[in-house]
Amino acid sequence: VVNALETPTPVKSSGSSKETFLIDTDVHEAFQSTDVLLPYLAQEWARYLTGGGEYSWPPSLLGSFGIEYAPWAAPMGSARRDWFLPDGGFGWDLDAMRRHLFDETGVSVAILNGSFRVGSLPTDHEFGAALASAYNDWEIDHWLDRDKRLRGSVHVMPHLPDLAAREIDRVGQHPQMVQVFLPLSTDRQYGDPAYRPIFEAASRNGLVVALHHGTNTGSALGRPRLFVEWHTTAPPQAAASQIVSLVCNGTFDRYPELKVVCLETGVSWVPWLLWRLDQQYRELRTGIPWVKRLPSAHIRDSVRFGTQPITEVTAKQFTQLVEMSESECLWVFATDYPHYDSDSTSVLDGLSPELRRRIRYENALDFYPRLAAEADVLLA
Amino acid sequence: MRHELFPVEELAPGEMRSVEIGNIRVVIIRKPDGSVRALRDRCSHMGAPLSVGWLRRAMDGDDVGQCAYLDQYVVRCPWHYYEFNVDTGLSIADAARDRVRAYDVTVEAGRIVLER
Numbered sequence: 001v002v003n004a005l006e007t008p009t010p011v012k013s014s015g016s017s018k019e020t021f022l023i024d025t026d027v028h029e030a031f032q033s034t035d036v037l038l039p040y041l042a043q044e045w046a047r048y049l050t051g052g053g054e055y056s057w058p059p060s061l062l063g064s065f066g067i068e069y070a071p072w073a074a075p076m077g078s079a080r081r082d083w084f085l086p087d088g089g090f091g092w093d094l095d096a097m098r099r100h101l102f103d104e105t106g107v108s109v110a111i112l113n114g115s116f117r118v119g120s121l122p123t124d125h126e127f128g129a130a131l132a133s134a135y136n137d138w139e140i141d142h143w144l145d146r147d148k149r150l151r152g153s154v155h156v157m158p159h160l161p162d163l164a165a166r167e168i169d170r171v172g173q174h175p176q177m178v179q180v181f182l183p184l185s186t187d188r189q190y191g192d193p194a195y196r197p198i199f200e201a202a203s204r205n206g207l208v209v210a211l212h213h214g215t216n217t218g219s220a221l222g223r224p225r226l227f228v229e230w231h232t233t234a235p236p237q238a239a240a241s242q243i244v245s246l247v248c249n250g251t252f253d254r255y256p257e258l259k260v261v262c263l264e265t266g267v268s269w270v271p272w273l274l275w276r277l278d279q280q281y282r283e284l285r286t287g288i289p290w291v292k293r294l295p296s297a298h299i300r301d302s303v304r305f306g307t308q309p310i311t312e313v314t315a316k317q318f319t320q321l322v323e324m325s326e327s328e329c330l331w332v333f334a335t336d337y338p339h340y341d342s343d344s345t346s347v348l349d350g351l352s353p354e355l356r357r358r359i360r361y362e363n364a365l366d367f368y369p370r371l372a373a374e375a376d377v378l379l380a
Numbered sequence: 381m382r383h384e385l386f387p388v389e390e391l392a393p394g395e396m397r398s399v400e401i402g403n404i405r406v407v408i409i410r411k412p413d414g415s416v417r418a419l420r421d422r423c424s425h426m427g428a429p430l431s432v433g434w435l436r437r438a439m440d441g442d443d444v445g446q447c448a449y450l451d452q453y454v455v456r457c458p459w460h461y462y463e464f465n466v467d468t469g470l471s472i473a474d475a476a477r478d479r480v481r482a483y484d485v486t487v488e489a490g491r492i493v494l495e496r
Contacts, residue, residue: 191444278474281474282460282462282478283460285472286439288444289439289440289441289448290442290444
């Protein structure tokens with residue numbers, strides 16, 4: 001299934017140039033049914049999907065494997081109204097995605113993050129790993145091979161790090177794969193040495209590790225009663241915790257080539273994290289002597305943040321955030337297509353031309369090793 | 381300017397003492413090997429007197445959970461536990477931002493002599 005090491009076809013998105021080039025780091029492709037995975041699953045695992053009365057693993061749980069909130073309990077969240085498809089679904093139609101993203105939004109390169117958060121499956125991890133592999137093969141066949149403007153994520157089961165690493169090696173060299181997708185929270189925090197095989201495999205394959213929430217992601221206090229509470233608190237709180245974990249457990253010292261991007265976790269808390277963690281390091285370094293650099297230095301080198309939802313701040317406030325963070329490189333543009341809270345490029349209006357260009361594509365080209373390797377071709 | 385201070389034997393190895401030189405305070409540090417160092421006795425963070433902190437071996441580690449003392453010594457601030465290399469005055473965590481002045485200090489005829 002995987003056509004590894006093939007040179008990607010040069011991207012020629014309509015009108016792409018250094019003025020208009022746009023990399024969307026958070027796009028959610030979907031499927032209509034887990035049936036699409038059947039051709040890629042061994043019969044021993046496929047039986048759980050086909051059921052037939054003997055097995056009851058619910059194919060209706062297409063998405064998040066978390067506890068759903070009532071108002072937005074659709075399996076994969078909810079979408080912008082004009083991006084709904086005729087069948088009431090969203091995200092599963094490549095032609096519609098081409099129209100919405102490439103033609104109407106002006107995206108030049110779109111990085112797929114999936115809607116099938118199989119890495120969040122809380123039980124039956126070996127089954128989850130098989131589903132992840134099947135999904136990766138389907139992603140390649142159904143999306144990446146059909147449009148060279150798409151880039152992909154390797155989905156893995158983080159509970160089984162060695163198996164995850166083998167999966168990264170198996171499909172990670174596909175020329176359009178640019179990252180490994182991990183759920184924003186899992187059993188243990190990602191600085192735990194148990195997860196090293198995943199980060200090592202991502203690094204040796206030149207892949208970024210993307211962290212993205214699902215409804216299994218908890219806030220610092222657990223699970224709030226209402227969706228609005230959860231959507232406000234869980235993503236940034238979990239992202240901050242994971243970055244702290246990776247820094248303090250020496251993951252970035254051990255894997256200096258490792259790159260991590262936090263998607264859909266917001267922007268306004270980033271300066272706080274840089275300040276707070278540096279302050280703690282100055283005072284309590286002796287507790288983590290294996291960390292050899294200021295946490296903010298690690299984060300500026302090794303972590304990026306998707307801009308969506310950037311609308312929590314104005315352009316003027318965002319510029320101040322950049323100044324407070326002492327780096328124009330920390331943010332990469334993301335729409336979160338096709339979800340209801342996606343950002344359009346108009347959110348970048350009001351930024352300086354230099355900062356706007358950095359966020360539209362320069363930061364992503366600098367950060368994603370696979371994109372950096374083809375930057376000249378992309379921008380030609 | 382040369383400042384002749386006190387007999388070195390008055391400061392046991394591993395101890396620190398604050399002295400006033402002109403209008404500033406300096407912490408005289410006797411390392412466990414008997415050698416003497418001198419730093420400005422005022423933390424660059426919030427101004428705490430380093431002389432009432434701790435003289436400790438610097439902590440290092442190559443991997444998570446592994447800690448090992450170095451032969452290098454630090455003085456640890458009594459307030460926020462900032463660490464300063466007793467040889468250079470540089471902060472261990474953030475040498476680019478935090479440092480205290482280190483003074484040349486010698487022992488001559490059994491007395492500690494500081495150049496400022």
